[in-house]
Amino acid sequence: EGLYAFIDGLPKAELHMHLEGSLEPEMVMELARRNSVDVPWASADELRSAYSYTDLDSFLAVFWGGCRVLRHEQDFYEMAMAYFKRARQQNVLHAEVFIGLQSFIPLGVEMASILDGITRARIDAEKEVGITSRLMVNIHRHRPESAAFDLLSQVAPWWDQIAAFGLAGPEMGNPPSRFARFFGACRESGFRVVAHAGEEGPSSYVRETVSLLNADRVDHGNACIDDMELVQEIALKQIPLTLCPFSNLKLNVVNSLRDHPLKRLMNHGVKVTINSDDPSLFGGYINENFKACCDELELSKDQVVEIARNSFTASFLSEAEKHRYL
Ligand code: ADE
Ligand code: ZN
Numbered sequence: 001e002g003l004y005a006f007i008d009g010l011p012k013a014e015l016h017m018h019l020e021g022s023l024e025p026e027m028v029m030e031l032a033r034r035n036s037v038d039v040p041w042a043s044a045d046e047l048r049s050a051y052s053y054t055d056l057d058s059f060l061a062v063f064w065g066g067c068r069v070l071r072h073e074q075d076f077y078e079m080a081m082a083y084f085k086r087a088r089q090q091n092v093l094h095a096e097v098f099i100g101l102q103s104f105i106p107l108g109v110e111m112a113s114i115l116d117g118i119t120r121a122r123i124d125a126e127k128e129v130g131i132t133s134r135l136m137v138n139i140h141r142h143r144p145e146s147a148a149f150d151l152l153s154q155v156a157p158w159w160d161q162i163a164a165f166g167l168a169g170p171e172m173g174n175p176p177s178r179f180a181r182f183f184g185a186c187r188e189s190g191f192r193v194v195a196h197a198g199e200e201g202p203s204s205y206v207r208e209t210v211s212l213l214n215a216d217r218v219d220h221g222n223a224c225i226d227d228m229e230l231v232q233e234i235a236l237k238q239i240p241l242t243l244c245p246f247s248n249l250k251l252n253v254v255n256s257l258r259d260h261p262l263k264r265l266m267n268h269g270v271k272v273t274i275n276s277d278d279p280s281l282f283g284g285y286i287n288e289n290f291k292a293c294c295d296e297l298e299l300s301k302d303q304v305v306e307i308a309r310n311s312f313t314a315s316f317l318s319e320a321e322k323h324r325y326l
Contacts, residue, residue, distance in 0.1 A: 003301060007290045010304065011325060013094040013311035014087060014275055014286050016219050016242035018138070018168070019076075019118070020067050020100065021278020022083040025051075031069035039069065051281055056200050056251050057170055063281060067103045076117030084125035084133065086279070090287045093131060093325060094315055098166060100138040101151060115158045134163035134316050136194065139182070141167050141174040148182040152189070163316050164192035166219065171201040176208040183213045192216045192316055194242075198223030199253060203230055210239060217242055217314060222253060225261040228268075235269035240314030244277035245293050246284040257296035266303065273311045 023031075025044035032039045041047040053059040070076060080097070087095050097118075104114055115135075122133045137155065139148045155162065165186045167179055176195050183193045195213055198206035199220035206224040209215045210233065221241040224230045234241070243262050248254045266272050274293060279285040284292070290307075293299055299307075312325045 003294055003304070004291055006301060007287055007294070007304060009091060010308050011091050011093050012286065012308045013096070013273075013315050013317075013325070014092045015096045015217065015240075015273055015311060015314060016098075016244055016275035016277055017083070017095065018063075018098045018100065018278050019080055019083060020070075020103065021063060021281045022086070023066050023070075023079055024082070024280045027079065027082060028066050028069055031071075031075055035069060035071045035075070037069045037071070039065075051283065053251055059251055059278075059281070060170060063278065064103055066281075067100075068107065070104065071109060071113070073113040073117040073120075076114050077121045080118045080121035081125060081129075083279075084121065084129050084131050086285055088125075088129045088131045090285055092286060094133065094312070094317060095131060096134040096136055096163065096316060098136050098138045098168065100140065100168060101155070102140040102143060102147065105151075105154075111154060111158070115155070115161060119158075119161045132317070132321070135161055136164040136166050136192075137162055138166045138168040139179065141169045141171065141176075141179070141196075143169075145179055145182050148179060149185070152182070152185065159189070162191065164194055164216070166193075167195035167197075167213075168219070169196075171196060171199055171205065175201070175205050176213050180208075180212045183215075187214065194219055196220055199248070200251070203227040206230060206234075210234065210237075215239070216316070220244060220248075220253075222248065222261050225264060231265065231268050231270060235271075238271050240271045240273060240310065241265065242273050242275050242314075244275050244282075245289050246282045247277035250282045257292055260293070260297060262293060263297045263299065263303075266306075271310050271314060272307060273314055274307055 025047040195209045196219040197209040203223045203226040217240045
């Protein structure tokens with residue numbers, strides 16, 4: 001059996017993906033029509049050709065541009081369902097998915113439309129598609145910490161639907177330390193904590209995520225490779241990294257997947273996972289990411305199995321639930 005077919009069939013969890021970044025161009029155009037939202041693209045193909053970036057900021061402009069077409073509960077339901085179906089076809093049995101509420105609330109979208117739509121999709125996906133999930137709410141790191149606190153109280157009626165809070169958006173100049181009090185409050189309220197760090201930013205942002213935020217996982221975390229003491233600490237504490245190889249390539253975090261730190265981190269005992277980040281916007285779902293890593297980093301079958309196992313052990317499933325998959 002070839003390695004590609006093995007990857008296709010391998011049960012896995014996805015721990016780092018933004019639902020907004022899974023909107024395929026056809027669905028963006030359909031939602032724009034349905035909701036009468038003016039968009040600058042004449043067709044899905046024209047939109048797809050706009051999926052080209054120089055860095056994180058130029059990417060985020062496209063990402064937030066697409067968010068404008070989502071208005072109603074049904075829109076969020078369909079976006080999430082489409083992702084769960086695509087992921088399950090790639091043998092993703094469990095997915096922990098991000099939504100950035102602050103991309104929608106200022107546009108007048110109701111909190112209930114977003115959260116009830118996604119929750120309804122999660123329930124239906126478990127029943128009808130055979131994929132379990134958790135929801136994680138991302139905080140915009142370029143906004144003040146007070147905006148994060150406001151959001152935490154605004155979503156109080158939905159707390160039981162949310163597993164974790166995360167930190168995303170433009171990284172440079174917005175270090176995790178700015179949100180130490182906020183994530184402390186999240187933890188006190190019983191939430192898990194994750195944060196994007198060391199994607200474009202320096203290793204010190206990864207260090208802050210570990211020591212100041214006490215994060216359960218680091219999203220990306222690539223830059224830790226510049227600080228070997230930090231790599232050793234992350235390995236010792238078994239703090240998982242949710243790596244996103246295609247994303248890193250498309251945003252010029254690495255020049256080539258051959259330069260990606262995944263294998264080096266693994267060889268230092270770091271618990272790494274492979275994820276799609278924004279599968280539509282980066283042109284690849286989780287299995288395409290696995291396969292490209294195998295090609296460019298020459299991962300062995302055993303390493304592929306280890307990465308897939310990591311995706312379950314690093315998840316927010318209960319120990320009993322993890323046993324079903326391991
Ligand atoms: N939002 C969506 N994808 C992101 C990424 N890769 N980094 C930061 N914020 C994001
Ligand atoms: Zn991300």
